[in-house]
Amino acid sequence: MNARGFTLMELVVTLALIGLAAMVALPLYEISSTRLKESELKLALRQIRTALDNYRTAVDTGQIAKEAGDSGYPPSLEVLVNGVENARDLNHSRLVFLRRIPRDPFYPDPAQPAQQTWALRSYGSPPNDPLPGNDVYDVASLSSGKGLNGIPYKDW
Numbered sequence: 001m002n003a004r005g006f007t008l009m010e011l012v013v014t015l016a017l018i019g020l021a022a023m024v025a026l027p028l029y030e031i032s033s034t035r036l037k038e039s040e041l042k043l044a045l046r047q048i049r050t051a052l053d054n055y056r057t058a059v060d061t062g063q064i065a066k067e068a069g070d071s072g073y074p075p076s077l078e079v080l081v082n083g084v085e086n087a088r089d090l091n092h093s094r095l096v097f098l099r100r101i102p103r104d105p106f107y108p109d110p111a112q113p114a115q116q117t118w119a120l121r122s123y124g125s126p127p128n129d130p131l132p133g134n135d136v137y138d139v140a141s142l143s144s145g146k147g148l149n150g151i152p153y154k155d156w
Contacts, residue, residue: 031148037105038147044102045156048118048139051080051097058095063088071123073135077101077115106143106153117142119154 006014052073058064059072065087066072074080081101083094100114107117119140122133130140141153 034148040102040105041141041153041156044104045139045141047098047102048077048080052136052138054097055080063095071135071137073123073137075135077118077120077136077139104141104143106141106145 055064055074056072059066059070063086064084074084077098078101080097081099083096086093086095103114104117119130119142120132120136121127121130121138121140123135123137124133125131125137130138141156143153146152147156
């Protein structure tokens, strides 16, 4: 009698190979997912820090009016998106430094607004103990995790 089909041994070997492939692929997927989030974090930090520097440059060149005693940095991240009045323009145009505030990709709650996903550092705050204040000098991740390079995300 000619029987068609697979033997039990062939099915067991096939399932074992599929399981082995899944065991190898899962850690690679997790690492690639972490790398993607890390590249998003680097890009977001670069965008915000560039916008902060551009705001300070605009203050230094007189495009943004500065009060006595101000550091020259924006009072909040929202100012970078909403813009400020150009003091040099007679038509009172607005200077906008960001289209939107990027999110911290490692922040766990997607319902939080993007500006609340960052740790803020004011100009007068020491670098080893960053604290928020009247202005935004720098931002950092609120994540307590470490990057694939071994450096904590909050220190990037």
